[in-house]
Amino acid sequence: MTLTLTRRETSADAATTLRASRPTWRRRSKNALATGAVVGAAVLTAVPLTLVIWAAIQRGSERLDLALFSNSMRGVVGQGGGLLHALTGTLLITAATAAIAIPLGVSAAIYLTEYGDQTRLASLTRRAVDIMVSIPSIVAGLAAYALFSLLLGPGTRSGLAGAVALAMIMIPVVVRASEEVLRLVPGDLREAGLALGSPRWRVIRKIVLPTALPGLTAGAVLGVARIIGETAPLLLVAGFTDAMNYNLAEGRMATLPVFIYTQWSSKGLDTAAYDQRAWAGALVLMAVVVALQLAARALPPQIAKLRRNR
């Protein structure tokens, strides 16, 4: 401790004592400076968020019309066109990713908390999750590309490959969130169920999972929010197209983030039209992300209420 203390006066006079124990001007101004810096940092953090949201609203609203949501980019050069194909692709790929990552992630978390807490498999899985969190998203894209080119030949691009790449990113998020939530379920509940003679899997299904459901849902929503804006892996393995594609298993599939990127990266002559579409895409994507964030915060109490009413 390098704290310097003001010497206390021994006088019985209370007022003198108080004044003496007051920090010196130097220390007070240092304190004020630090407070100012901390407040400044807090304000500074809000600045880029405000600027980005403002830019997305201002520039994105120029093309926020009905055609944006009802048209694809097929045959469009210059003005017009829309992002329906990209929105559809994002929904399909996100749904496929969630269908892979949520059951797998939650099940692995159940094993970690309910069955093999201290086993070697559990520590292996936890270590794998730790490493997977640190995989850059583009590397996940490369791995999915390598897998699918080994299976189906080089150059393969499909929505499913994109979903596999995104699942690599989402699985660790779901495992970590679910493990945390499952650990919050009181041990007493499990013991009560076991004491009544229920086998362990019924205790998990009837007691542990329903209790943890709000938290598990929030974790899943956060996982979706984490991957829905991912661009790099999809650019590599799902590719890009101007037309609709409902088939996850075959052919290139456009997604909202890649749409934003390609509108900027491969512009036609009328550059303003492409920039407008890119910003409109950014606005739609931001709205989806914000909605998911709010949902992750708002969902748990609602689900808890639903269950209580039933």
Next chain:
Amino acid sequence: MNASALELAPAAGRVHGGIPAGVGASGERGFRGAMRGAAIAVALVLAGVLTFLVIKGGPAFFAGAGDLPAHATDFFSLAAPLAFGSAWVAVIALAFAALPAIGVALASTIYAPSPRFGRFLGAVLDLLAAVPSVVFGLWGLMVLAPAMVPLYEWLHGHLGWLPFFSGDPSVTGRTVLTAGLVVAVMILPIMAAMCRESFALTPPPLIEAAYALGATRWEMVRTAVLPVARSGIVAGGMLGLGRALGETMAVAMVLSATPGLISVNLISSENPPTIAAFIASAFPESTGSKVSALIGLGLVLFAISLVVSIVGRRFAKKGVAK
């Protein structure tokens, strides 16, 4: 609490009284097997990632001229400038993000006038973390970069004798400094979250003792909060560094890169490319051995971010050791 439940497990398996033994037992075995299978699958996914990358990218390490993108003669001469660029952008981002991250973490824990204000700041950080990198890229490229040009001209005029600001400044503003700033905004919430966690771990008696000794709030933070949280802060920094190294789209869009360049100039129109951004921009047009070279680069990036995250986790463990 969990330990006691686990101790009960084997006993419950043996004596499940009233339940028909056959049905319960096979259900238990099936369910348990499925959960165990999921845990194995998660570990296998990681093994798969490594295997596929090595099979498809490994040959690139020994590839010669003609098999590599950007006219490189061997893999090292391709990877070295890119690795420098990644590290350079990440260090710039870390330099800009570190102090604000610590500041905003202090603001939302120690300095927060009410818990509600702390939660509000937390929500702002969560939202900032959730903004897709492609949106940051678009914003950095079309809003931030043009706005930075006057500053770059000023820096060149007044500090041009420094190697960082020599040469003609970029007229588009798409420099390594702009890219570093954008990435700084992106890693700030991650670092702040880690700092917040470790500040919240400060033992309250320590805080009270500092105040009782007559410390001002800043002196309390400096003597009680920061020393306890030091390893947590370093861990947050490493986490941010790892994320900055792997950041792809924002850099690919903002940075106007020159392949093969190694330069510390911050404001020039010629900038060193980064591994991740190079992969993303070269991949769609590559085929055959060039794709393999890009996957090899991905392997290099993976190795770098793995080392950073392992170091970071070591610090994080030190932070929560009780």
